[in-house]
Amino acid sequence: DTEVTQTPKHLVMGMTNKKSLKCEQHMGHRAMYWYKQKAKKPPELMFVYSYEKLSINESVPSRFSPECPNSSLLNLHLHALQPEDSALYLCASSPRGIAGTGELFFGEGSRLTVL
Amino acid sequence: GDSVTQMEGPVTLSEEAFLTINCTYTATGYPSLFWYVQYPGEGLQLLLKATKADDKGSNKGFEATYRKETTSFHLEKGSVQVSDSAVYFCALAGFQGGSEKLVFGKGTKLTVNP
Numbered sequence: 106d107t108e109v110t111q112t113p114k115h116l117v118m119g120m121t122n123k124k125s126l127k128c129e130q131h132m133g134h135r136a137m138y139w140y141k142q143k144a145k146k147p148p149e150l151m152f153v154y155s156y157e158k159l160s161i162n163e164s165v166p167s168r169f170s171p172e173c174p175n176s177s178l179l180n181l182h183l184h185a186l187q188p189e190d191s192a193l194y195l196c197a198s199s200p201r202g203i204a205g206t207g208e209l210f211f212g213e214g215s216r217l218t219v220l
Numbered sequence: 221g222d223s224v225t226q227m228e229g230p231v232t233l234s235e236e237a238f239l240t241i242n243c244t245y246t247a248t249g250y251p252s253l254f255w256y257v258q259y260p261g262e263g264l265q266l267l268l269k270a271t272k273a274d275d276k277g278s279n280k281g282f283e284a285t286y287r288k289e290t291t292s293f294h295l296e297k298g299s300v301q302v303s304d305s306a307v308y309f310c311a312l313a314g315f316q317g318g319s320e321k322l323v324f325g326k327g328t329k330l331t332v333n334p
Contacts, residue, residue: 145329147327153319
């Protein structure tokens, strides 16, 4: 099993809603990542969890709240988002942190639209 | 911090044409280098990688050689197919903004016409 699975694939939410994005991997990887990708741009790193602890927060606004319940699961809780937060949110994993091979395994992404 | 500069495109080619996408980098030390590909509607996939100078990464007919002297990692393919149409990102495992991370170039969109 070499997949990173993200749900939902598409999400539309209002600015007052609370929703969550979910990510799951069963490759035994110990580092998991959230990226944000706007159209025609490269992915931007948001958060990194290493061995279930938050190791990098790229100064992301508090309306995005990550959670890593266990080594296979990663959530991104969304609250009071703005229309400019509309983007493709990508989850990724790696056997260790970037200090390892630097090879990331990406999910297909969750397409978020904020109205 | 470390950075990657790649040819932005878009690049449009006919099937069976030769492809080159240029990538140069600025980094402290000798980082591992990567090419990732993103097909329409999908996430990114690792296409190939090289971990030290003069290494050649290859996969699916694509090749790239880690050139320390020119700080480059250009992507090449001898004969592209319509199915190669995608966005290609050059990346390095390095430091940016004080964090160790995968540093991406801006991406190059490739369209291959039959």
